[in-house]
Amino acid sequence: EVQLVQSGAEVKKPGESLEIPCKGSGYRFTSYWISWVRQMPGDVLEWMGTIDSSGSYTDYSPSFQGHVTISVDKSISTAYLQWSGLKASDTAMYYCARHPSRSSHLDYWGQGTLVTVSS
Amino acid sequence: DIQMTQSPSTLSASVGDRVTITCRASQSVSTWLAWYQQKPGKAPKLLIYVASTLASGVPSRFSGSGSGTEFTLTISSLQPDDFATYFCQQYSSYRTFGQGTKVEI
Numbered sequence: 001e002v003q004l005v006q007s008g009a010e011v012k013k014p015g016e017s018l019e020i021p022c023k024g025s026g027y028r029f030t031s032y033w034i035s036w037v038r039q040m041p042g043d044v045l046e047w048m049g050t051i052d053s054s055g056s057y058t059d060y061s062p063s064f065q066g067h068v069t070i071s072v073d074k075s076i077s078t079a080y081l082q083w084s085g086l087k088a089s090d091t092a093m094y095y096c097a098r099h100p101s102r103s104s105h106l107d108y109w110g111q112g113t114l115v116t117v118s119s
Numbered sequence: 120d121i122q123m124t125q126s127p128s129t130l131s132a133s134v135g136d137r138v139t140i141t142c143r144a145s146q147s148v149s150t151w152l153a154w155y156q157q158k159p160g161k162a163p164k165l166l167i168y169v170a171s172t173l174a175s176g177v178p179s180r181f182s183g184s185g186s187g188t189e190f191t192l193t194i195s196s197l198q199p200d201d202f203a204t205y206f207c208q209q210y211s212s213y214r215t216f217g218q219g220t221k222v223e224i
Contacts, residue, residue: 035214045163045206047214061213062120095162103210105153105168112162 002026004034004096004110011116012086019082020113022096029077030054032098035106036070036081040092050102051079059102086117121145121209125217132222138194140220142207147187151211154183154192157219158203166205167192197222 005023012018022034035050048068049060055072069082079096094113097106122145132138142152150170155163165174167183170190180195194201202224207217 043157043204043219045208045216045219047208047216059213103151105165105208105210106155106163106214107165107168107174109162109164 002098002108004098004108006094006096006110006113009114009116011118013119014086014088014117016086016117017082017084018086018115019080020094020115022079022081022110024053024077024079024098027098030074032100033102033104034070034072034079035097035099036068036079037095037097037106037109038064038092039095039112048081050099052102053077053079057102086115088117088119090115091117121148121212121215123207123209123215123217125205125207125220127220128218129221129223131224132197133224134197134199136197138197138201138222140192140205140207140222142185142190142192142217144188144190144209148209148211150186151209152183152185152190153208153210154181155206155208156201156203157206163206194222 003025030053036048038046048064049070051058051070072079096110098108124143126141152170154167157163171183182193204219204221
């Protein structure tokens with residue numbers, strides 16, 4: 001069974017750093033890409049960026065370029081989304097999702113990680 | 120950026136109804152269009168990709184059509200499990216989502 005398992009909710013202060021994982025199982029991890037998607041209150045979905053799971057290539061939405069970093073550790077089948085300086089406006093649910101090629105549909109999704117940034 | 124506009128934003132329907140949701144792209148995305156279903160507190164679930172291909176395990180009452188800039192998702196006979204929010208997404212250039220259509224009783 002294909003699964004993408006994300007970590008539990010996080011509560012952080014503005015300016016803090018954070019890295020949230022997404023662990024794939026039930027499939028050949030390096031044969032798929034992983035994207036990250038933000039969902040803010042009000043339900044709008046925003047694609048943030050993607051990485052090929054061998055770790056060779058990343059691509060970011062212009063809206064998120066420079067604010068987040070996407071990485072992967074293929075030895076443990078895990079992708080990461082990282083912030084070096086959180087803002088209150090980063091408060092949202094974050095989903096990882098798998099896709100078979102760079103530009104394709106998102107066929108399996110993680111359960112989401114809720115990030116709350118508040119002083 | 121390619122903008123995706125869904126209509127309606129909210130749709131009231133009854134079990135057994137035929138339901139159609141429209142998604143328009145600000146420029147052609149060919150058939151690089153997917154539809155997702157999301158229930159409260161859950162991740163989105165893929166329903167349709169390449170505009171009209173049904174994802175594995177998705178009931179045949181769901182269908183998709185369109186190309187270029189105009190697309191539709193149709194539920195032929197609405198079931199109780201179908202009350203949810205539906206999103207379209209283009210993946211022709213980066214990825215952008217529509218704002219969602221909530222299907223309610």
